[in-house]
Amino acid sequence: MADVTPLSSEPRSQSGRGASRAIRRAGRVPGIIYGAKFEPMLVTFSPLDLSREYDRAGFYSRVFEVGVGEKKIRVLAREVQLDPVTDRPIHVDFLHLTPDSKVSVEVEVKFIGEGECPGIKRGGVLNIVRHRVELICPVDRIPESIVVNLAGLDIGHGAKISSVTLPEGVRPKIANRDFTIATIAAPTVLMSDEEEKAKAAAAAAAAGEVPAEGAAPADGAAPADGAAAAGDAKGAAPAKGAAAAAPAKTGAPATKTEKKPERKVERKGDRR
Numbered sequence: 634m635a636d637v638t639p640l641s642s643e644p645r646s647q648s649g650r651g652a653s654r655a656i657r658r659a660g661r662v663p664g665i666i667y668g669a670k671f672e673p674m675l676v677t678f679s680p681l682d683l684s685r686e687y688d689r690a691g692f693y694s695r696v697f698e699v700g701v702g703e704k705k706i707r708v709l710a711r712e713v714q715l716d717p718v719t720d721r722p723i724h725v726d727f728l729h730l731t732p733d734s735k736v737s738v739e740v741e742v743k744f745i746g747e748g749e750c751p752g753i754k755r756g757g758v759l760n761i762v763r764h765r766v767e768l769i770c771p772v773d774r775i776p777e778s779i780v781v782n783l784a785g786l787d788i789g790h791g792a793k794i795s796s797v798t799l800p801e802g803v804r805p806k807i808a809n810r811d812f813t814i815a816t817i818a819a820p821t822v823l824m825s826d827e828e829e830k831a832k833a834a835a836a837a838a839a840a841g842e843v844p845a846e847g848a849a850p851a852d853g854a855a856p857a858d859g860a861a862a863a864g865d866a867k868g869a870a871p872a873k874g875a876a877a878a879a880p881a882k883t884g885a886p887a888t889k890t891e892k893k894p895e896r897k898v899e900r901k902g903d904r905r
Contacts (some may be wrong), residue, residue: 641699642676652809662722666708668729676701683722687713690776694738709736730772739765739804742814747786752817757788760818767806774800781814791816
């Protein structure tokens, strides 16, 4: 039998937008309980109690037992209106349940067996097609979630609804096909065996186990055969066929700039 969550409430007599605003100003959340062969009942809830249950996973698939005075009514959440600023519930609709009724609910999907999935071990990616699956359930057999086992799935394979074990009397709402819940997608680049070995060798070299090809030796290690010491580079002979660089001239005299003689300009009044 499904777990039942208790939720306290208080009855209210007035309906409409004005009455709902007044209830919110008084620090309560308005709600309604309705269903087949059940007269709709107007109620209010504590915002703390309602927000706590709403923040828990599986709010729409859990059966609540709402206490209204001395009555205990089993319900299922159908719709919640949220404040656009605070994202807190401001109105809630509950569906009245009877022992012999069946309901349609969306149930969360959980995945197990990632460590035993060959496709994920090879670098594949879990592609979730459906985060929730809609089921037709008796009110006393509503599962909070369904579990999909990924063990044995390789790249390109998928998990379908037929591979999921459902409680007795529970069936998927989509009954005309075996729909896919998740697949193991190939990574962007598949590594070959040689690339995987090269990657493992590079990781080992980084850890200091085996120096990679072309890598510089560790501090204090002898240089590789045929490698010239760094200090011998100074004074080494130039390569064959290469001309030696000309030495730079030192002490070259600075360029002298000739100063032109100033031309004397005589004025007419200066001659006497």
